[in-house]
Amino acid sequence: MRFGDRTVPPGVEGPGTGRAAAPTRGDEHRHRVSPDGGPAEGPRHDGNGAPRPADRSARPSAPGVRFLDLQLDLDLRRRHGRSEELAAALRRAIDSGRLRPGTRLPSTRGVAEELGLARGTVTSAYRRLALEGRLEAEQGSGTRVTLPRSAVSPEQAADPGTRNPWRWNLRPAMPDVTLFPRTAWVRATQRVLREASAEALDYGDPRGRPELRQALADYLGRARGVVAQPDRIVVCHGFTQAIGLLARVLAGHGAGKLAIEDPSYPLFREIIRTAELTAHPVEVDEHGLRPELLDAEAALVTPIHQYPLGVSLSQERREQLLAWARATGSVIVEDDYDGDFQYGRRRIGTLQALEPSRVIYAGTTSKTLAPGLRLAWLVLPPDWVEPVTAAKRIADQHSAALTQMVLAELITSGAYDRHVRHCRSHYRGRRDQLGAVLAERVPQVRLLGENAGLHAVVHWPQDGPSEHEVLHAARHESLAVSGLGEYCVAPGSRPPGLVVGYATPPRHGYAGALESLTRTLRRAFGTQGNR
Numbered sequence: 001m002r003f004g005d006r007t008v009p010p011g012v013e014g015p016g017t018g019r020a021a022a023p024t025r026g027d028e029h030r031h032r033v034s035p036d037g038g039p040a041e042g043p044r045h046d047g048n049g050a051p052r053p054a055d056r057s058a059r060p061s062a063p064g065v066r067f068l069d070l071q072l073d074l075d076l077r078r079r080h081g082r083s084e085e086l087a088a089a090l091r092r093a094i095d096s097g098r099l100r101p102g103t104r105l106p107s108t109r110g111v112a113e114e115l116g117l118a119r120g121t122v123t124s125a126y127r128r129l130a131l132e133g134r135l136e137a138e139q140g141s142g143t144r145v146t147l148p149r150s151a152v153s154p155e156q157a158a159d160p161g162t163r164n165p166w167r168w169n170l171r172p173a174m175p176d177v178t179l180f181p182r183t184a185w186v187r188a189t190q191r192v193l194r195e196a197s198a199e200a201l202d203y204g205d206p207r208g209r210p211e212l213r214q215a216l217a218d219y220l221g222r223a224r225g226v227v228a229q230p231d232r233i234v235v236c237h238g239f240t241q242a243i244g245l246l247a248r249v250l251a252g253h254g255a256g257k258l259a260i261e262d263p264s265y266p267l268f269r270e271i272i273r274t275a276e277l278t279a280h281p282v283e284v285d286e287h288g289l290r291p292e293l294l295d296a297e298a299a300l301v302t303p304i305h306q307y308p309l310g311v312s313l314s315q316e317r318r319e320q321l322l323a324w325a326r327a328t329g330s331v332i333v334e335d336d337y338d339g340d341f342q343y344g345r346r347r348i349g350t351l352q353a354l355e356p357s358r359v360i361y362a363g364t365t366s367k368t369l370a371p372g373l374r375l376a377w378l379v380l381p382p383d384w385v386e387p388v389t390a391a392k393r394i395a396d397q398h399s400a401a402l403t404q405m406v407l408a409e410l411i412t413s414g415a416y417d418r419h420v421r422h423c424r425s426h427y428r429g430r431r432d433q434l435g436a437v438l439a440e441r442v443p444q445v446r447l448l449g450e451n452a453g454l455h456a457v458v459h460w461p462q463d464g465p466s467e468h469e470v471l472h473a474a475r476h477e478s479l480a481v482s483g484l485g486e487y488c489v490a491p492g493s494r495p496p497g498l499v500v501g502y503a504t505p506p507r508h509g510y511a512g513a514l515e516s517l518t519r520t521l522r523r524a525f526g527t528q529g530n531r
Contacts, residue, residue: 172501208235247275263487288313310449454503
């Protein structure tokens with residue numbers, strides 16, 4: 001029951017009258033406390049038309065606290081004991097975990113108005129639960145369910161995401177999210193909200209908002225050399241969804257295998273297996289993926305900056321890969337996850353530009369803006385548009401419209417380009433700093449891969465410490481970092497190494513993270529020297 005949905009019959013208690021309220025039809029067992037309809041506070045004049053004096057004893061509640069919904073199982077048919085009944089209903093909700101620690105409750109005035117109780121009745125119930133230690137009230141903050149100072153809920157204790165045991169974080173595949181362009185995003189959001197039509201908030205095209213698809217086609221053609229038409233772009237809820245859609249379409253058309261690079265991101269193998277395809281690993285060396293080893297109907301590759309090794313696919317291998325796709329009728333999925341961050345004078349172009357009919361281009365904002373936005377896109381060959389669009393419609397109808405329109409505004413205004421250039425300069429400096437520090441402090445190691453992206457592989461000779469020993473030393477330093485072996489299909493198939501995400505720490509934490517990394521490596525090499 002929502003406020004405003006019922007009529008209080010004559011003689012039934014209103015707020016502050018002190019008379020008991022008879023329940024209305026249908027309210028005997030369940031009341032919904034939701035005074036969000038802006039209830040009147042009662043007449044402001046007495047019966048003679050003179051203004052009523054203000055209630056100076058009433059404490060101000062937190063802004064908006066009166067307009068909160070609260071679902072309670074409540075029986076108010078009896079005229080006596082209503083305070084106890086209300087307290088019991090709240091107690092059940094708290095003890096069952098439905099009202100979690102820290103949850104804010106509506107004000108006593110709001111509850112009284114909605115349920116047709118005297119305010120004192122509600123105040124008495126709140127006070128009773130406060131004495132029991134279940135509620136606490138704070139001036140200006142309203143009444144909340146109590147959170148014991150030393151208590152941790154079972155869910156929090158079981159969820160590793162609620163705690164971070166690491167002091168320093170150099171795990172890869174993350175940007176510095178403190179660089180997110182908040183001011184530009186707010187400005188773009190405000191403009192979108194002012195100018196968006198009502199139609200934009202309705203269900204839309206599964207491929208995505210037309211504004212964003214047009215903006216992406218223009219940006220990708222200019223900045224990444226992609227051959228893109230707006231009607232062949234499908235906006236996805238992150239690259240994880242994008243690869244899942246493609247895998248399902250492949251499986252639906254009878255494909256059995258999808259080739260992946262070895263090493264590669266482990267989650268991709270799980271997504272491929274979920275679609276009932278076989279993930280076919282193909283070796284990557286210093287020149288990139290080896291096309292002569294391909295035996296699948298499709299291949300997922302990172303040709304610009306291989307993840308995680310960081311090498312680029314050589315020109316000869318590019319030609320071989322495209323020739324394989326043409327000869328076998330296979331499709332190549334090009335994951336351009338960090339192609340905007342190339343730090344040399346010569347920027348490597350995309351495979352898709354060389355063969356748009358055989359290459360699906362995939363991009364994302366997870367590295368340029370933030371992974372929490374969950375925005376990615378596929379630029380598809382003509383015969384792939386309809387099946388991928390159908391799969392997207394089934395998956396979630398379409399991605400969030402407002403977020404798409406804000407990104408479109410960010411791109412068309414030039415703010416996205418400015419942000420990418422700023423980040424490119426910032427990450428280039430971080431990579432240079434990483435290389436200089438390691439060369440000076442730990443000369444036994446070297447960086448592998450192209451001067452690009454948000455991560456680098458730290459490599460050392462096989463007669464040095466094992467990868468396990470280095471990771472053990474990192475735990476001693478409270479440093480989160482990934483071993484290269486985590487990405488290999490066959491454990492131990494490659495020399496030891498670390499995959500270092502130099503973009504991950506915030507600006508103020510990068511120097512400390514580098515110090516922790518050098519101590520880790522020096523400790524590991526020192527231990528190895530003493531064996």
